[in-house]
Amino acid sequence: xxxxxxxxxxxxxxxxxxxxxxxxxxxxxxxxxxxxxxxxxxxxxxxxxxxxxxxxxxxxxxxxxxxxxxxxxxxxxxxxxxxxxxxxxxxxxxxxxxxxxxxxxxxxxxxxxxxxxxxx
Numbered sequence: 001x002x003x004x005x006x007x008x009x010x011x012x013x014x015x016x017x018x019x020x021x022x023x024x025x026x027x028x029x030x031x032x033x034x035x036x037x038x039x040x041x042x043x044x045x046x047x048x049x050x051x052x053x054x055x056x057x058x059x060x061x062x063x064x065x066x067x068x069x070x071x072x073x074x075x076x077x078x079x080x081x082x083x084x085x086x087x088x089x090x091x092x093x094x095x096x097x098x099x100x101x102x103x104x105x106x107x108x109x110x111x112x113x114x115x116x117x118x119x120x
Contacts, residue, residue, distance in 0.1 A: 002047065003048060004048070004049065005042065005044075005048065005049040005050060005051045006048075006049075006050055006051065006069055007051040007052075007053055008050060008051070008052055008053070008069075008107070008109065008111055009053055009054070009055070009058060009060055009109070010052050010053065010054050010060075010108065010109050011054070011058075011060055011108070011109055012054070012108065013039050013041055013052055013054040015108045016041075016052045016054075016107065016108050016109065017031075017041055017043065017052065019107050019108050020043045020050055020052070020107070021043065023083065023088070023105065023107075023113070024043075024050075024071055024113065025045065025071075026043035026044055026045055026050060027043060027044065027045060028041060028042075028043050029042045029043060029044055029049065030042050037055060037056035037057070038053070038054070038055050038056070039053070039054045040052065040053050040054075050069065060109055060110075061110070062109075062110050063106065063110035064109075064110050064111050064112065065112070067111075067112065068104060068111075068112035068113065068114040069111060069112070069113050069114065070102075070113075070114040070115075070116055071113065071114065071115055071116070072115075072116055072117070072118065073115045073116065073117055074117065075117065076093065076101050076102060076103060076115055076116070076117035077093070079115055080093060080103045080115070083105050088105045088106070089105065089106045090103055090104070090105045091103050091104040091105070098119065099118065099119050099120050100116065100117070100118060100119060101116075101117050101119065102114050102115060102116040102117065103115055
């Protein structure tokens with residue numbers, strides 16, 4: 001069994017694609033409309049992907065708590081500063097142990113995107 005993707009429902013697929021490309025560093029792999037009023041986009045690096053799905057007229061909940069999508073980074077402090085200066089909503093830096101630190105930024109639809117730096 002392999003983990004394939006995480007699906008995120010989005011209000012504006014263009015804005016979300018831009019976020020996951022520019023902020024997270026994912027590559028748009030495929031994009032299509034299986035039916036009228038629905039559009040999907042898959043972005044990824046390596047084997048795992050994020051699926052963005054937009055349904056015309058869908059009501060979304062706003063900030064989503066209790067779940068996050070995690071990505072590794074090489075310099076969490078610099079990335080946090082860059083994202084904050086660019087106007088993104090970022091959390092405080094968390095260091096749960098001496099070998100790891102992370103922060104969270106909200107994607108355009110309120111999903112928690114976690115950036116983790118391994119300090120080993």
